[in-house]
Amino acid sequence: MSKSSEIQRIPLQFAQNCVIASIQIDLTDTVLYQFRQDLLTYLYQTKAHGLILDLSGVEVMDMIEFQALTSTIAMASLMGAKTILCGFQPGVVSALVNFSVDFEQIHATLTLDNAFELMEQLQQKWLQVQPTEIELLPDIIEKKEEFL
């Protein structure tokens, strides 16, 4: 009986400065909660710059599971990790689009190889973008003064 109360865990790996989580089991609330705890602890320990979620094993994903996943991604981004989702199945994708979920903030690829490539690009882009964002700041401050 003790086995049934054991929570299934999603394995985490560390490669090329990224944490890779391969989700191959059904996402229930308890699994997602455990995954979130494990993931954030692991990100903190490894100081990873990226996170790749391999969703190739996920057969069904509803709104609530997707929301739980996006909030986990938001938490990872606060720890400085860029997230890429990879390997969405056709049925999962069409269901999520029907839910008219907001995909703008989400990076996704079909394969793990592409995910690593995109991760490299994102890291470089991020390093380039940062100074220009700082340059923009005085402009915003000026506008604010005008407004006041």
Add this chain to the structure above:
Amino acid sequence: MGYSTKIMDYPKSIWIVIHREADITRSIFESQRMAQSLGFDHGRAQMIATAVSELARNIIKYAQKGKIIITPLNERRRSGIEIICQDTGPGIPNVDQAMEDYFSSSGTLGLGLPGVKRMMDEFEITSIVNQGTKVIIRKWL
């Protein structure tokens, strides 16, 4: 004998009582299996299962318990799948509002029910306050 085996092969409707998280998983699994055995392709079976998952979650979230009935449909010209989700929970005071995008009574995104409607071919909802909610969804092959 041939007749009896034919009945055995044909999928019958499945009743699932929903009152804990594991029942959601079971209803997802059963609806996906039923859809695939009726001839829906993998992607469409996944969509049906997603719709069932969403409705089963709503039952647990708002009504604590209810039931899901998955029935194969076989009409002369078309066949499909019907899923009835019924609970005896608090009901929805304004059904039209609940069917609008971005409306939620519980602080979530509020895309669940309209999303389910978009995914299926037919969608019927009846709800009486303090008596319960019944959602019927159908998808044709």
